[in-house]
Amino acid sequence: MITNREISSRALFEEALDELVESARENDVPDETLAEVLRTRASGVDEGGSEESSEPDGSPAAGDVQR
Numbered sequence: 140m141i142t143n144r145e146i147s148s149r150a151l152f153e154e155a156l157d158e159l160v161e162s163a164r165e166n167d168v169p170d171e172t173l174a175e176v177l178r179t180r181a182s183g184v185d186e187g188g189s190e191e192s193s194e195p196d197g198s199p200a201a202g203d204v205q206r
Contacts, residue, residue, distance in 0.1 A: 146152045163173045 144151070144155070146155055160173065164170070
């Protein structure tokens with residue numbers, strides 16, 4: 140289960156990322172879609188910003204990831 144938690148180390152980041160990938164696969168999100176979304180988000184972070192979101196907490200809206 141993905142939870143809100145402080146990611147204070149690389150190990151916790153990798154654990155949270157593993158949970159995200161596992162959850163996406165369990166919900167039939169194609170690997171290609173997951174990879175595209177992660178690349179887009181990483182690109183935004185690398186450029187010093189974050190991707191726009193339609194959710195107030197910064198998470199993608201449910202319809203943002205196509206299955």
